[in-house]
Structure formats: C-alpha cells, structure tokens
Amino acid sequence: MRPTLIISNVDYSAAINKYSYTVTYERREGGNGGTAKDGSTILDILAYKAVIVIETNGLRGGDLAALVAMAQDDFLPVTFTDPRSNTTRTADFHIDVGEMRQAMWKNGGIVWYAATKITLTER
Amino acid sequence: MTNRIDILTDQFDDSAIVSANAFLVQSMAGSELEFDTFDATLDLSAYFPVVLSPSDADALRGWTDETETDHTGILTVHPWVRLLVHDPAAYAYGAAVLAYHDDALLGKFYMQSCKRVSRFAWQIEAVSPIGLLDKQLHYGGVYGSGATFSSVAASIIGGAIPYTINPALVNQQVRGWLPVATRRENLHQLLFAMGACVQKDDNGDVYITYLSPLSQTPTATLPDRRIYTGGSVAYPDKATEIVLYEHAFLASALTAEETLFDGQMTAESVVSPSGTTRTGAVVLFDEPIVPSSLTATGANIAESGANFAVLTFSGTTAVTLTGKPYAHTIRRVTVGEAADEDNVLTFEDATLVNVLNSEAVINRLWSFYGNANTVTMDIVVEGERAGDGLAFSDPFDDPAEGYIAQLGVSLSGIAKGAATVVTGYEPTTGNKFNNCAIMVSAGTWTVPAGVTDVRVVLIGKGQDGNDGEDGEDGERGSSGGYGAGGAGGFGGAGGNGGKIRTIDLTVAPGDTLTVSWSGDNSRVAYGGITYSSSSGQRSANGFTDLVHGHTFGLPGADGVDGGQGNPGGRDVSFDGDTWTPGDKGQDGSWEE
Numbered sequence: 001m002r003p004t005l006i007i008s009n010v011d012y013s014a015a016i017n018k019y020s021y022t023v024t025y026e027r028r029e030g031g032n033g034g035t036a037k038d039g040s041t042i043l044d045i046l047a048y049k050a051v052i053v054i055e056t057n058g059l060r061g062g063d064l065a066a067l068v069a070m071a072q073d074d075f076l077p078v079t080f081t082d083p084r085s086n087t088t089r090t091a092d093f094h095i096d097v098g099e100m101r102q103a104m105w106k107n108g109g110i111v112w113y114a115a116t117k118i119t120l121t122e123r
Numbered sequence: 124m125t126n127r128i129d130i131l132t133d134q135f136d137d138s139a140i141v142s143a144n145a146f147l148v149q150s151m152a153g154s155e156l157e158f159d160t161f162d163a164t165l166d167l168s169a170y171f172p173v174v175l176s177p178s179d180a181d182a183l184r185g186w187t188d189e190t191e192t193d194h195t196g197i198l199t200v201h202p203w204v205r206l207l208v209h210d211p212a213a214y215a216y217g218a219a220v221l222a223y224h225d226d227a228l229l230g231k232f233y234m235q236s237c238k239r240v241s242r243f244a245w246q247i248e249a250v251s252p253i254g255l256l257d258k259q260l261h262y263g264g265v266y267g268s269g270a271t272f273s274s275v276a277a278s279i280i281g282g283a284i285p286y287t288i289n290p291a292l293v294n295q296q297v298r299g300w301l302p303v304a305t306r307r308e309n310l311h312q313l314l315f316a317m318g319a320c321v322q323k324d325d326n327g328d329v330y331i332t333y334l335s336p337l338s339q340t341p342t343a344t345l346p347d348r349r350i351y352t353g354g355s356v357a358y359p360d361k362a363t364e365i366v367l368y369e370h371a372f373l374a375s376a377l378t379a380e381e382t383l384f385d386g387q388m389t390a391e392s393v394v395s396p397s398g399t400t401r402t403g404a405v406v407l408f409d410e411p412i413v414p415s416s417l418t419a420t421g422a423n424i425a426e427s428g429a430n431f432a433v434l435t436f437s438g439t440t441a442v443t444l445t446g447k448p449y450a451h452t453i454r455r456v457t458v459g460e461a462a463d464e465d466n467v468l469t470f471e472d473a474t475l476v477n478v479l480n481s482e483a484v485i486n487r488l489w490s491f492y493g494n495a496n497t498v499t500m501d502i503v504v505e506g507e508r509a510g511d512g513l514a515f516s517d518p519f520d521d522p523a524e525g526y527i528a529q530l531g532v533s534l535s536g537i538a539k540g541a542a543t544v545v546t547g548y549e550p551t552t553g554n555k556f557n558n559c560a561i562m563v564s565a566g567t568w569t570v571p572a573g574v575t576d577v578r579v580v581l582i583g584k585g586q587d588g589n590d591g592e593d594g595e596d597g598e599r600g601s602s603g604g605y606g607a608g609g610a611g612g613f614g615g616a617g618g619n620g621g622k623i624r625t626i627d628l629t630v631a632p633g634d635t636l637t638v639s640w641s642g643d644n645s646r647v648a649y650g651g652i653t654y655s656s657s658s659g660q661r662s663a664n665g666f667t668d669l670v671h672g673h674t675f676g677l678p679g680a681d682g683v684d685g686g687q688g689n690p691g692g693r694d695v696s697f698d699g700d701t702w703t704p705g706d707k708g709q710d711g712s713w714e715e
Contacts, residue, residue: 029536030535030536034351036349036351037516038347040348042348043536044535044536046125047137077170
C-alpha cells in the first residue's frame with residue numbers, strides 16, 4: 001500500500017518511491033536533564049517527534065522547484081502515514097531537500113530530475 | 124500535556140509555551156514577606172488553512188497527470204497562514220494567571236506586565252496574590268481588647284485578595300499598633316508578631332498558617348534520584364544576640380493633648396479610608412492618636428482612626444486639629460549574649476510585638492538567626508512548594524531536614540527547581556501567653572493543666588499622694604453681709620505608681636505559687652525562691668494586662684483644687700464623690 005504524504009494540502013503520495021518511505025522518531029529533550037545524586041540520569045523529555053525520509057520519483061523541474069520553495073518555509077502541515085500510531089496523522093514539519101541531480105531532457109525542453117532525497121522533520 | 128498556562132479564559136499548552144519560570148518563596152522567620160513571581164514567553168499565534176476559490180482548485184489535484192508542463196505556479200501555494208489568536212491587550216494588570224505542571228497547579232499569579240518580544244511571542248510577568256497587596260494602602264490602627272488574628276487580617280487585606288486562615292490562628296489575640304502602610308507591609312507585621320506565614324491552598328489562593336515544627340510533623344523524604352549533583356551548604360554568620368522590643372499602646376488620661384495640625388487648608392476631593400469620596404482633606408498621624416480625643420476647629424471630623432482624621436470643609440480655611448496620643452511603652456527583651464565580635468540583630472519597629480507574644484517571637488528569631496543553615500541544590504519538583512518541610516541528604520550525603528525557603532522553578536518536560544532549604548530552624552508561633560490571672564491579695568495560685576510557662580508581674584503599692592495646700596481665708600464680713608468665702612487650696616500631686624517586676628517561670632501543671640505582701644511590696648514564692656516587687660522599677664505608664672485591657676501601677680492623679688468656701692462657693696467632684704463648700708463663718712460681734 002502506498003504511504004500517504006500530503007504537504008500543505010498537496011498530495012505527494014504518488015510522487016514518492018513507496019519503497020523508500022522511512023519514519024524514525026527522535027527524542028527531544030529540554031534543558032532540565034542531568035545527573036542525580038544517586039548516579040541515575042534525569043531525563044527531561046519533551047516529546048518524541050517523527051522524522052520522515054523519502055525519495056521522490058523522477059520530478060519535473062517545476063515540481064522540484066516547488067518543493068525547494070516549500071523547504072524555505074519554517075514549518076508546513078504534513079499528513080503522513082505514522083507507523084507508531086498506525087494511522088494517518090497531521091503535524092507541522094520542516095522540509096529539507098537533498099542533492100538534486102538532472103536526469104534527462106524531454107521534448108519541449110522540460111527538465112527532469114532523478115530521485116531526490118527529502119527529509120521532513122516534525123516540529 | 125506537561126505544562127499549561129491559563130490567562131483569563133485563554134489556555135496555552137506546551138506547543139505555545141516558549142519558556143516559563145516561577146520563583147516561589149517562603150519567609151522563614153517572618154522578617155520578610157516576599158511574594159512569588161512568574162514569567163513566561165508565549166506564542167499567541169496559530170496556523171489556519173486558506174480557503175481556495177474554485178478557480179484555484181487545480182492546486183489540490185494529484186500527480187497522475189504527467190502531461191502537465193509546469194507546476195511551479197501551483198505547488199508554491201502556501202495554504203496555511205499564521206495569525207494571532209489571543210489578544211494580549213486583554214492581559215491587563217491584575218488578570219489571573221494559573222500555571223500548571225503535570226496537571227498540578229504550580230501557582231496562581233496576577234499579571235503585572237505583558238510585552239511583545241517577537242512577531243508572535245509575548246512575555247508576561249506576574250506575581251502571587253501578596254504582590255497585589257503591595258500597591259494598596261492600609262490605614263492601620265490600634266488593636267486592643269477583642270482584636271483577634273482574623274479581625275486584624277480582615278482589616279489589613281480588606282477584600283483585596285481571597286484568603287483563608289488556619290483555624291489555630293483565627294482567635295489568637297492581637298495587641299498593638301499598625302501605622303499607615305501598604306497592605307503587604309502591615310500583613311508582614313501581623314505575620315511577624317504571630318509567627319504566621321503565607322502559603323497557598325489547592326486553588327492557589329492565600330492560606331495564612333504557620334510552619335509546623337519539623338520535630339512535631341512528619342516530613343516528606345526527597346529521594347536522591349530527584350536531587351541533582353552539585354549544591355552547597357552555607358553556614359551564615361550566626362547572631363550572637365537578638366534584641367526585641369515589646370510595645371504597648373494605652374489610651375491614658377495622663378497624656379497631654381497635642382496640636383496635630385494648625386494652619387490653612389484647601390479642600391480637595393479625597394477618598395477616605397472607608398472608601399467614601401469627600402471634600403476636604405485627610406490628615407495622617409506619625410504616632411497613634413486616641414480617636415475619641417480628636418477635636419477640630421474650622422472643619423468637621425467625618426471619619427477618624429488612630430492614624431488619620433478625615434476633615435470636611437470647603438474652600439481654603441484655617442484648621443486646627445488636636446488630640447491625645449496613645450501612651451506608648453516599650454520593653455526590651457533579649458536572647459543570647461553579645462561577644463566581643465558580636466552580631467546583634469535588633470527588631471524595634473514591630474509594633475504588634477507585645478508582652479503576650481514576645482517570647483515566641485524572640486525564640487523564633489533566635490532559632491533562625493542563631494542556628495539555621497541553608498542548603499542549596501537543584502531538585503526535580505513534583506509538587507513541592509516553598510514552605511514545605513523536607514528530609515533529604517545534603518550535597519555531601521549528610522542527612523538533613525528543613526524547610527524550602529526558595530524554589531526557582533524552570534518548567535520543561537520536568538520541572539527543575541533551584542531550592543534553598545533552611546535547616547536547623549524550629550519555628551514558634553502565636554502568643555506565648557494567652558491568659559491572665561490577677562491576684563490582689565495574699566493566697567495561692569495553682570498552675571492549670573497544660574501550662575508550662577508563666578510570667579509573673581509583681582506590682583507593689585503606689586506611693587501616697589501629697590497633701591493639698593490649705594485654702595485661703597474668707598473675706599471679712601461687714602454690716603452689709605458676709606464676706607466672700609476663701610479660694611480653695613491647690614490639690615496635692617499624685618503619688619508614683621508601685622514598683623513593677625517581671626519574672627518568667629518554668630512550671631508544671633498542679634504546681635502552686637504563693638502570693639504574699641511585705642510592706643509595700645508584693646511577693647511570689649515558687650521553687651524555694653521568693654521574688655519581690657521591691658527590686659522592680661516604677662513606670663509612668665504602669666503595666667497593661669493586654670488580655671483584659673487593664674492597667675496597673677500607674678502614678679496617682681493629682682488632687683483637684685479645693686472649692687471656694689461659702690458664701691459663693693461651688694461643689695467639687697472627684698472620682699465620683701462630691702464635696703460641698705463649708706458653711707459661712709460665724710457671725711462676728713461688734714462693740715461701740
């Protein structure tokens with residue numbers, strides 16, 4: 001089943017390689033952590049947040065440019081398939097676009113790009 | 124949800140809290156009345172979807188149409204906008220701010236300031252309820268027989284903040300004077316004198332209570348896993364002597380009347396201490412004046428108290444205000460002995476400290492300033508509040524027990540508190556003496572159940588008054604009738620009051636104290652020792668029994684002048700008795 005990935009209400013689900021969809025969770029800690037007198041660790045856990053890494057299918061230049069433009073925003077609402085809850089969840093994410101490589105030219109002068117790595121980090 | 128801040132009806136959760144810190148304090152020996160503070164930076168914005176018009180609907184379609192030649196204009200649509208969703212203008216001075224951590228109330232505060240620190244973030248600063256009392260005036264008063272802790276507290280707080288009082292304090296007797304000061308300053312005076320403190324109830328409102336001695340109250344144990352590494356133990360310079368002054372204020376007939384104001388006044392619209400708007404002026408006194416003794420010329424006295432008179436008049440007029448001050452007596456009590464390199468602490472302006480409570484006050488001060496140490500350490504706060512008693516191991520693993528005096532809390536996933544804990548302090552509270560038995564003749568007094576300390580005040584016989592002067596002879600009569608009666612003589616000066624001596628005794632219930640007289644002196648015998656008023660001192664203001672409001676050992680009043688003899692004489696009254704002039708003299712004889 002194809003994972004869901006909707007960024008700012010635009011459905012990218014079909015634009016990603018469904019076998020490259022990975023989700024990890026990173027622990028966010030505040031500044032109140034430390035070491036207790038008995039030697040134990042005092043954890044100041046604020047939240048566990050999702051980090052989604054995908055590879056796109058081949059993208060036309062205009063589509064990739066749109067993604068890059070979104071990556072310039074602080075945070076965008078993303079609806080995604082969340083393995084932890086095994087549901088589709090919406091949260092704010094920051095988007096980082098990886099290395100972009102031209103793949104081929106098509107008739108009409110449209111530029112195509114090869115698979116591009118996109119990292120979405122939950123706010 | 125770990126943290127939550129409520130301001131009025133607005134709620135902010137962790138996603139909107141940029142930072143939040145509270146500083147919680149508990150005055151230990153009552154020598155300060157600080158208030159808690161709270162600051163937070165909040166994001167007042169939220170994201171909202173933009174509703175696209177039908178002509179833009181293509182922007183939402185999927186990626187199945189690969190014949191599309193250019194998506195640039197479509198995919199760069201950003202359909203979410205960030206807008207302010209709270210109105211910071213509503214966060215006015217005094218607005219309630221509630222801070223929660225893990226669904227437990229950390230504190231209830233009141234807004235002091237709110238300022239913008241970035242496009243969508245505002246920083247708020249708030250204080251606990253006591254902070255509000257710092258901006259309001261209390262007109263004080265003299266508190267005598269019948270004044271209780273609850274009645275004086277009600278007068279001071281005046282409905283400015285909600286509060287409750289520990290039932291053990293409610294009916295404690297309060298005696299003394301409070302000047303015109305802020306409500307916080309006068310509440311501090313009350314708490315200091317009675318050994319009370321301000322804590323918070325479960326709603327965050329003020330709860331006036333006292334610190335229970337740790338030796339009598341089970342204390343929570345703080346496990347090592349909630350204490351961060353580091354910290355220190357401080358051993359402050361200990362006081363070598365505490366000097367405390369007892370105060371008594373007496374409405375005495377012997378006090379001379381004083382002119383309190385004499386000059387021109389221009390009427391203004393003023394709000395009186397009772398909250399009434401009047402035209403005239405409010406005169407404040409530096410020392411307490413007996414309200415019933417106040418008289419004014421050129422103005423009416425609309426309201427008065429021990430510290431003020433509200434005069435009503437119009438325009439600019441000459442006003443004279445007179446009254447009799449309360450007789451103010453002080454007694455110096457000490458504990459400890461100052462050495463060469465002494466550290467003497469003196470408390471002389473606590474005007475609610477009196478003979479009833481001075482023992483408890485000075486013992487508390489001595490315990491704090493003479494014995495207490497402080498431990499500073501960071502802890503994981505799980506419901507602890509300033510004033511709580513804690514048992515813990517100090518940073519050097521020595522067992523310790525004390526009260527949290529300060530707690531600087533940083534809210535995050537966990538609440539970290541920079542704690543200052545006072546150890547070695549045993550607070551005392553309330554009045555040391557609550558009852559008074561008066562013996563006016565020889566006999567015995569048996570110590571009642573539950574009594575372990577008594578203060579015996581021996582008062583000797585006052586000196587006799589001086590004789591009055593003889594009256595003048597009457598005028599010689601004539602054939603026209605009797606001569607006028609002679610003028611009465613000047614009254615004699617009153618005698619000095621009896622000697623007064625105070626002895627504190629440690630007793631046991633059922634013990635007997637034997638009271639007797641020897642000459643002009645009263646005596647008490649206890650434990651094989653006889654004490655006498657003969658080594659006491661005379662006082663112009665005598666000794667006031669604050670429980671009943673009686674004063675003993677005062678100097679005698681001067682005698683009144685004698686009346687003129689008859690014919691033409693007038694009655695003379697004194698102390699309920701009336702004397703009439705003598706008959707006219709015997710008819711004289713006359714010879715050619």
